[in-house]
Amino acid sequence: MYQPLNRDQLAARVARDIPEGSYVNLGIGLPTRIANFLDPEKEIFLHSENGLLGMGPAPAPGEEDPELINAGKEFVTLLTGGCYFHHGDSFTMMRGGHIDICVLGAFQIAANGDLANWHTGAADAIPAVGGAMDLAVGARKVFVTTDHVTKKGEPKIVERCSYPLTGVGCVARIYTDLAVIDVTPQGLLVQEMVPGISREQLQAMTGAALQFSANCQ
Amino acid sequence: MYQPLNRDQLAARVARDIPEGSYVNLGIGLPTRIANFLDPEKEIFLHSENGLLGMGPAPAPGEEDPELINAGKEFVTLLTGGCYFHHGDSFTMMRGGHIDICVLGAFQIAANGDLANWHTGAADAIPAVGGAMDLAVGARKVFVTTDHVTKKGEPKIVERCSYPLTGVGCVARIYTDLAVIDVTPQGLLVQEMVPGISREQLQAMTGAALQFSANCQ
Amino acid sequence: MIDKTVATAADAVAQIYDGATVMIGGFGSAGQPAELIDALIAQGARELTIVNNNAGNGDTGLAALLKARRVKKMICSFPRQSDSYEFDALYRAGEIELELVPQGNLACRIQAAGSGLGAVFTPTGYGTLLAEGKETREINGKHYVLEYPISADFALIKAQHGDRWGNLVYRKTARNFGPIMAAAAKVTIAQVSEIVPLGALDPEQVVTPGIFVQQLVAV
Amino acid sequence: MIDKTVATAADAVAQIYDGATVMIGGFGSAGQPAELIDALIAQGARELTIVNNNAGNGDTGLAALLKARRVKKMICSFPRQSDSYEFDALYRAGEIELELVPQGNLACRIQAAGSGLGAVFTPTGYGTLLAEGKETREINGKHYVLEYPISADFALIKAQHGDRWGNLVYRKTARNFGPIMAAAAKVTIAQVSEIVPLGALDPEQVVTPGIFVQQLVAV
Numbered sequence: 001m002y003q004p005l006n007r008d009q010l011a012a013r014v015a016r017d018i019p020e021g022s023y024v025n026l027g028i029g030l031p032t033r034i035a036n037f038l039d040p041e042k043e044i045f046l047h048s049e050n051g052l053l054g055m056g057p058a059p060a061p062g063e064e065d066p067e068l069i070n071a072g073k074e075f076v077t078l079l080t081g082g083c084y085f086h087h088g089d090s091f092t093m094m095r096g097g098h099i100d101i102c103v104l105g106a107f108q109i110a111a112n113g114d115l116a117n118w119h120t121g122a123a124d125a126i127p128a129v130g131g132a133m134d135l136a137v138g139a140r141k142v143f144v145t146t147d148h149v150t151k152k153g154e155p156k157i158v159e160r161c162s163y164p165l166t167g168v169g170c171v172a173r174i175y176t177d178l179a180v181i182d183v184t185p186q187g188l189l190v191q192e193m194v195p196g197i198s199r200e201q202l203q204a205m206t207g208a209a210l211q212f213s214a215n216c217q
Numbered sequence: 218m219y220q221p222l223n224r225d226q227l228a229a230r231v232a233r234d235i236p237e238g239s240y241v242n243l244g245i246g247l248p249t250r251i252a253n254f255l256d257p258e259k260e261i262f263l264h265s266e267n268g269l270l271g272m273g274p275a276p277a278p279g280e281e282d283p284e285l286i287n288a289g290k291e292f293v294t295l296l297t298g299g300c301y302f303h304h305g306d307s308f309t310m311m312r313g314g315h316i317d318i319c320v321l322g323a324f325q326i327a328a329n330g331d332l333a334n335w336h337t338g339a340a341d342a343i344p345a346v347g348g349a350m351d352l353a354v355g356a357r358k359v360f361v362t363t364d365h366v367t368k369k370g371e372p373k374i375v376e377r378c379s380y381p382l383t384g385v386g387c388v389a390r391i392y393t394d395l396a397v398i399d400v401t402p403q404g405l406l407v408q409e410m411v412p413g414i415s416r417e418q419l420q421a422m423t424g425a426a427l428q429f430s431a432n433c434q
Numbered sequence: 435m436i437d438k439t440v441a442t443a444a445d446a447v448a449q450i451y452d453g454a455t456v457m458i459g460g461f462g463s464a465g466q467p468a469e470l471i472d473a474l475i476a477q478g479a480r481e482l483t484i485v486n487n488n489a490g491n492g493d494t495g496l497a498a499l500l501k502a503r504r505v506k507k508m509i510c511s512f513p514r515q516s517d518s519y520e521f522d523a524l525y526r527a528g529e530i531e532l533e534l535v536p537q538g539n540l541a542c543r544i545q546a547a548g549s550g551l552g553a554v555f556t557p558t559g560y561g562t563l564l565a566e567g568k569e570t571r572e573i574n575g576k577h578y579v580l581e582y583p584i585s586a587d588f589a590l591i592k593a594q595h596g597d598r599w600g601n602l603v604y605r606k607t608a609r610n611f612g613p614i615m616a617a618a619a620k621v622t623i624a625q626v627s628e629i630v631p632l633g634a635l636d637p638e639q640v641v642t643p644g645i646f647v648q649q650l651v652a653v
Numbered sequence: 654m655i656d657k658t659v660a661t662a663a664d665a666v667a668q669i670y671d672g673a674t675v676m677i678g679g680f681g682s683a684g685q686p687a688e689l690i691d692a693l694i695a696q697g698a699r700e701l702t703i704v705n706n707n708a709g710n711g712d713t714g715l716a717a718l719l720k721a722r723r724v725k726k727m728i729c730s731f732p733r734q735s736d737s738y739e740f741d742a743l744y745r746a747g748e749i750e751l752e753l754v755p756q757g758n759l760a761c762r763i764q765a766a767g768s769g770l771g772a773v774f775t776p777t778g779y780g781t782l783l784a785e786g787k788e789t790r791e792i793n794g795k796h797y798v799l800e801y802p803i804s805a806d807f808a809l810i811k812a813q814h815g816d817r818w819g820n821l822v823y824r825k826t827a828r829n830f831g832p833i834m835a836a837a838a839k840v841t842i843a844q845v846s847e848i849v850p851l852g853a854l855d856p857e858q859v860v861t862p863g864i865f866v867q868q869l870v871a872v
């Protein structure tokens with residue numbers, strides 16, 4: 001038997017891989033939660049696409065400022081040493097390769113690193129893309145964090161994305177509630193698995209062939 | 218007999234055509250002198266490509282600041298209400314059509330508005346272009362101010378430029394020491410001449426066909 | 435003397451005409467020029483093309499403009515939000531056109547317009563639905579999509595302080611699209627919390643130089 | 654704790670290698686990082702490609718670097734000046750390569766590099782010698798030239814104040830190319846008059862966010 005990581009555990013696992021001094025953009029949703037698990041002893045620079053660098057935690061109740069929000073339109077604070085800038089400069093940071101790491105959510109990730117996270121392709125869906133495509137092409141490393149399978153139990157890691165793409169071959173590493181998987185030129189390489197899961201079990205929940213690094217059981 | 222305008226008179230003549238509220242870039246050399254003749258009662262915004270808007274006159278002796286210079290690398294001042302910005306923003310102003318009027322010097326101007334002012338084409342010349350090409354394409358109106366003929370008496374207004382171009386069809390109006398000439402789709406149209414000169418005399422010193430507006434004698 | 439201030443938001447938006455393309459600053463409600471939008475609703479211009487990051491929140495500001503059915507087309511990156519019901523209803527009813535643009539392409543296309551570029555090769559969106567039918571090119575081993583400028587007849591933006599020459603400073607993340615939209619519109623109208631005397635803004639700290647602003651109004 | 658400050662200009666430029674492309678801020682001597690250039694001369698790297706608006710003035714700063722014959726190629730807009738004799742002599746002797754770029758194209762190509770664009774269609778230079786052999790295109794009735802990004806291995810710039818995260822503010826027209834070069838180089842080294850404590854710079858007024866700066870040194 002194995003226990004999938006809960007959302008906080010998953011966020012904490014990603015947080016461990018973010019070195020001090022990194023410029024990091026955390027996507028809306030689960031990735032935002034990673035901020036709560038960054039080592040407070042480390043100086044890590046959080047970027048928000050709407051024009052701030054050095055983003056701090058949520059404000060104390062009563063101290064919310066409607067003009068100090070993050071990309072998810074949540075109230076945030078600014079750390080000492082942070083700064084504001086306009087959208088042109090913000091996307092210069094993103095598109096220009098200045099963000100070391102971004103962490104995005106996913107509908108699907110393909111074995112070649114393709115990412116789909118903005119549109120289910122459903123005819124009646126209202127599409128919304130925001131800054132995800134810019135991060136996908138612009139961040140030095142694109143991490144994805146997601147449940148390993150959908151609520152219906154279908155694999156989110158697939159041979160080829162069926163949903164419309166966010167970016168082509170952009171994902172470097174996938175963090176799921178079951179495993180940490182690198183996207184390599186040779187294919188998907190599992191680096192870690194939750195205790196108690198077997199390689200076969202993980203492969204059965206994955207829609208693309210997995211390889212396993214030596215330290216996976 | 219007629220008397221050509223001297224450099225101050227020519228600068229003053231151009232200055233008369235600059236309306237209040239205009240954003241104006243004055244090129245290096247003679248155009249810079251125009252600033253001395255702008256009506257001090259009018260608020261006119263002088264732009265300098267090296268990153269200032271609201272450029273004021275030369276500082277008092279002893280008050281020069283090596284970090285407050287104009288495009289010609291002369292000491293200047295900043296008016297109350299002026300501001301500084303970087304080169305990207307400065308050329309956004311120039312290339313993006315935000316400068317109402319620029320005034321440039323010229324080696325040659327062609328009847329179709331082509332301008333040559335950066336390079337004689339001589340084999341041993343060291344070429345230097347600066348911001349002239351950006352102003353030529355970007356300012357809403359490009360004025361040129363120049364002597365009507367070269368020191369050797371050759372026309373500077375020609376059918377077709379023999380020197381390398383700065384911009385194609387960009388000149389709106391030419392101010393020489395003898396005349397004010399509009400570049401129109403129908404050709405060169407003389408709007409003013411210095412007193413005492415005849416249409417034939419002016420044409421004889423001009424390398425392209427002139428037309429004359431009714432108010433020229 | 436040049437004084438770009440106007441007395442009321444109604445005066446500021448009076449010139450906006452039917453069919454105009456209007457950029458509206460703001461990211462969600464931060465930086466949204468709510469008073470100018472209200473004045474635009476009252477003014478009555480219709481068949482507008484609106485450029486904004488989103489497509490309205492709740493039932494005020496841009497959402498109210500949509501609800502009043504003044505908008506023919508939205509150009510934006512993120513229309514679908516928890517409270518974007520006004521847009522959602524119009525879109526599902528087929529009563530509004532949507533041009534969805536990745537946010538960074540929105541920014542760089544607005545900047546291209548402001549800075550006089552004819553088009554740019556951007557990596558964003560390559561290989562996706564949003565680049566379908568667009569020219570692409572491989573440059574130094576990387577793939578790019580050719581994108582054209584987005585310019586506007588008017589920009590409505592919100593700043594913190596402004597002076598009579600139109601110099602602006604912003605507040606926190608309300609800055610967002612304001613500076614780049616100001617440069618990309620023929621006529622930029624800024625609402626500010628306070629109009630300060632000329633010289634009160636430090637020349638090192640002006641974010642939007644007055645050259646990019648045609649009118650401003652204190653609200 | 655992240656502290657990007659280094660003790661001396663010599664430390665700051667130690668990593669610059671032979672054959673590197675180095676952007677140097679400044680317009681004439683305003684904003685020229687003179688102490689970093691002196692350290693680079695002492696350091697000895699050669700066969701450099703230098704990106705600057707000019708090609709040196711008098712016999713200090715960039716001119717001294719030229720005189721020391723460390724520069725293989727200049728990319729600039731305005732080499733010829735009354736006191737550009739060091740460059741002039743090398744150029745006439747055929748001992749330096751020159752890529753002459755209109756100043757606004759220099760700026761937008763540097764910006765394109767910093768912002769990750771693959772190329773831009775610019776109107777500047779169309780129909781001139783400086784566009785010869787380059788791809789052109791007519792867009793909406795106007796003519797444009799395709800220009801590619803200028804990036805660099807290093808940028809040496811001068812600012813007024815900086816903090817340990819690399820946030821910078823500039824002084825007057827010494828700002829010029831600093832902010833855009835900082836974004837376009839792999840490693841940006843800033844010399845500042847003073848390193849101030851974190852938080853001393855107003856977050857609204859930071860001109861170059863620290864993300865664009867890798868090292869800074871007080872001189």
